[in-house]
Every structure is written in structure tokens, then in C-alpha cells.
Amino acid sequence: MLCLSFLTVFLIATKAQLYYDELKVIINMHVLLLKEPREGESAPDPYIKELAAHGHKATLIPVLSFKFVSLNTLSNKLFQPEKCGGLVFTSPRAVEAVKKCLEAEERSEEWNNSVRSKWNAKSIYVVGKATAALVQSLGLNTFGEDTGTAEILSRVIIERENTNSQPLFFPCGSLKREVLPKALRENGVPLETLTVYQTAEHPDLEKNLKNYFKEQGAPASIAFFSPSGVKFCLEVVQRLSGEELRQIKFAAIGPTTQDAMIAEGVCVSCTAEKPSAEHLAAAIAKALQETPAGHSA
């Protein structure tokens, strides 16, 4: 214990010296990430890892819980590629629903032997790298993984698709934002959506937040990952933070979430340049450096 605190003092002293010019101390602040752990990954969450690399201790609290629905309809669609012009995926969870449809051995075989190559002859649009990686694991070629937002992806789709082609098929969640369907509709690009998972507030959300604040106190930074995260957590977080609310650096994973935060009157300290663990961790680390010494947790 003594050794540890000695080491800590030494580290702080070293860091303090390093940052002496700016009179800033950046070490081991607490960051609260209001997100679900990444689906189907046993490795440590990339956001926790990236923040640890910047010297911060991050904790995840899941905001949402998910339930798959209409998997039979989804399966029928997936095995009739001739009826669609292509596919659109904007969330890893929608791809998980597809995976569920391919779990049975004979379906998987049929998919591998003939169906996926028929899809690969069409366009398969994805937003973001996490979704792209999952879609690729189904043996599909993806397009648009660098777009990052539904808005930019819509523009790419509109540029590439004909108004008189077969509809693109878009499996999505119940909380999908209307950006992509609306943009495509307005430009006459046919799209067929199917809700394949329903999203609801996580049943333990408030309890988990209370425990976190009780055990760790108010974090130095809180990151939101979706407008529904803002909707379900903001009020509780504000209540639990009390006096310390003003010192908390609020971070957003992207412009959509940032807008939802601003609409609720939150002062947003930083927004990730791209929706990735590296970009968010870098943005948070920078915002926390701007905290005057003495406010570190």
C-alpha cells in the first residue's frame, strides 16, 4: 500500500514536471461511458483500452437492452436476394440479427454456397468499421465503411443508386433515426426497412448509475454514445452529480449525439472526430488536460 502510494506520488510528480509549463496534471481520471459492451467480443472493450492508454480509468454502464424480432421475415428476405437491389446496415446489432438467421447448419451452407455471392453482385452499404467488420464476417463485401454517419452514407447511396432500381433492404432497430430513410425517400431511391431488434432502456440503468456514483463519486468525464443515452441518462446523471456537475466534461461520440446533448442544454466539451475508440479517447484526454490541476479525480 505504502509502496503503491509512493509510486503514485512519484508518477504524479513526474507527470507534474512534464506538464509543469502548462500547470496541468493528467493522470488517472475517471471516465463514465454510457454504452453497451460490444456485441460478441470477449476482449476488453476498445474504449476502455484506449482511455487506459491515455491514463484514465473508464467504466461502462449499458443504457439499452435489446430483443430480436421478426427473424422469420428477415430470413425470408435474406434468402431471396433477387428481390432486392442491395443491403444497408447501420448498426452491429442488425448484423447480429442476420447472424442469428444463419445459425442453422443447412441455412449457413446455402448461404455460403449460393446466396452470399448473389448479394455480393449487388451493393452492400455499411456505416462505420464495427458494422463493416461484422458484415464481412458473413462473407459479404461492404461499401461505405468510412462514411461514419447515416447522413454521409445516404449521400453516397443516392449518388450510386438509380431511382428505378429494386429497393435496398434495410434491417434496423426500433429506435433508428429517420435520417437515412428520409434522405433516400426524398431522392426517390427505393428502400424497404424491417425492424429486426427492439430497443428499450436497460432495466438496471438507474441502479447501476447510483452504484457508480456511490462507489466512485462524480467522474471527470461522461461520454454519451446515442441520443437515447441522453434521453435515458441525462437527468439521473445531473441529479447524482449535484454540485460537481459543472466540473464534468461531457463528451459525444458524434454529431448526432452532440446535437441531442445540446438540445438538452448540456455544455459539450468534446466530440469525437470519428466514431471510434481512438478518436473519442483522444478527444476526452484533450478535454481533461484542459482541466486545471487539482480537479483530477
Ligand SMILES: *[C@@H]1O[C@H](CO)[C@@H](O)[C@H](O)[C@H]1NC(C)=O
Ligand atoms: C460458412 O462460411 C463461414 C465463413 O465465411 C463459416 O464460418 C461457416 O462455418 C460456413 N458454414 C458452413 C455450413 O459451411
